[in-house]
Amino acid sequence: MDSDAERSGATRRDAIRYCGVAGVGALAGCAGSEPPEGPNSTDDGGNEAGSGDGGSDGSGDSSADDGSYTASISPTGEVTFESPPETVFTRLTHHAGMAFALGRGNDVTALHAPDYYDGLWNQFVERLPGVSLDWSGLYSSWQPDKEKLYELNSDVHLADPAWITRQDAWSRDDIDEIGERVSPWFGNSLSDRHQEPPAEWAEGYQYYGLWEQFEIVADAFRERERYEALAGVREDLLATIEAGLPPESERPTAIMIAAADVEEIYAYTLSNPGFLTSHTRPLGPRDAFEGSVESGTVVDFETILEADPDVILYLGGFEPGTDMAGRRAAFEDDPVGSEVTAVRNDRVHPQGARYQGPILNLFQLEMTAKQLYPEAFGEWPRYEEGPYPEIPEAERLFDRQRVADAINGDL
Template identity: 35%
Template structure:
């Protein structure tokens, strides 16, 4: 840990509902609106009230969900990320006039998450649920407190899924978390514009979706290391990583089974025989977010078709095995995930549909709307 003489900013205390006081950094630079520079607080579990003296100018996320939220709100790009391969930044390439430089984003999990990286990044704010650091990585509470005090506050909630036993505090839906991030960045106008765009997308989906009895059952999985087993994920639990499947009216094939939901500490798998027993009409496979269609077919679809057990699964027989995209998503990545899922699963209803306006998203990001 570096001494206070090497820390470039001073901090002010804030009360917290759990975990003690949180501290926020003072920053200077461009403001997002006239309120920048005034003290304000934003509350989110598990931190409670966090006090800011200005809009974060240098910030880092760990999970892409918060990196995407902040980027969508005009906050710029994250200093670091958990894993570049799990951050769907290629979607930004489709936004006119928008640039994202992955070379400027540090890989935070290479060899574990070193506390020294946080001193090197010198961020004004860390959009990270601190419990992730103490449950997933080799941090203890003192490490969290030290980085918070010396560098900048933590602000985040692990909302990817709702199955981890250690998460015994409130969850937030995607747009609930986005609204709190908008308070941090003092970007209410951008948030409202994203909400309008999102609601328009959902209205279009509702207009085009087939009746309930014509919607397929689907199973969401993540390939395990063995190659012929999968980690099961339920999408009826409310986590933001599975939002698109609920919005598209899919029935979770696991809902009527005793198969559990993947969670940290319980990484039970299902084999191909179990997959055949469940026999979903649609199979959604993760860990191939950035793959092209041909790459996905070669890596996933063709091996399933060639396997004597898997080839009997309804989804495999009907060629209804789809790329489920990334684990984490903020509003921009969710727009793309939802549109791709709609055209994959309901081609007759959505084959000509553009579910969101790319130019409008770009305007929101730049503030020119």
């Protein structure tokens, strides 16, 4: 571990210079003064407008004569890179998923619950020819230790410093120290459900849609071509979905839940602003709870039966250790749960994760479209275990090979 004396010298990462907007780790030599706000948008099929004025192009990508370039994201501000980052610290899986989509999945140095998400993500990676991913054994960064960040010595911290400072162990000074002496922070997480940022980060905090932020991150990695290839797949997928959606009055009612056992069932919303609903909001199912249940609320079988959804979406159903057959049986064997319409009609379906990167988002859009609207988009196979089902090619809503080529850089 580096000593304090060693840390007081030159920065740990000469390849990247960190320039903060709103007072974050400003260093001499940072180029430009473009604002951190990204563009307002209707990304992910819903209103993703941010709190900034939307007057900049978000990425702030520009190049200097010496080959360096800048990118900007809220809340960090503008960062000047001498070269694209290679090793990547992440905390949440929407950021790890962005690194993966840009061909750097195996260059991630840390993420929350790495073994769990390695297993979950690889259920989907299985369907991408020639693509591999290994997050097993990485540092678990839900509550990151500052000393560990020095040890990891990552080229960029793809994480939201505003969220990091919610933890007692981290101050604004600690954020600045890592940004200056190791490498910059470049990520946004409070856009997940448009959470209120801490007071010291609140001014100008911008909310981004999942793919809007992915575009900014791609520019920071100098991966515009990969981003555009994947964005094209998404545009085609959303066009297919839009063309096939039935009128709102004919759509099923649905709920999303997560539970390790039936004693504690958490319910989650399907259409609120933020990237956590980027795979359900474009599909427009009717909320069986009719807005009466907030995300994270604990519900029981009686509450679910009162809502009586046509479809139940079960978060974490694709995790390799999850027993989907057992979770369905828990409803079927209960005198109240067995009366729910979704249970009686065998429409209790698995989901992956809400903190999804771009690739998982594509799979989850396809999967959820089939689970909600089988008449329009083809039947969803009854899933109990194993990788994402092998959908016949004629029934797929997006091209796996196009996605694999983009990740592998075969453009």
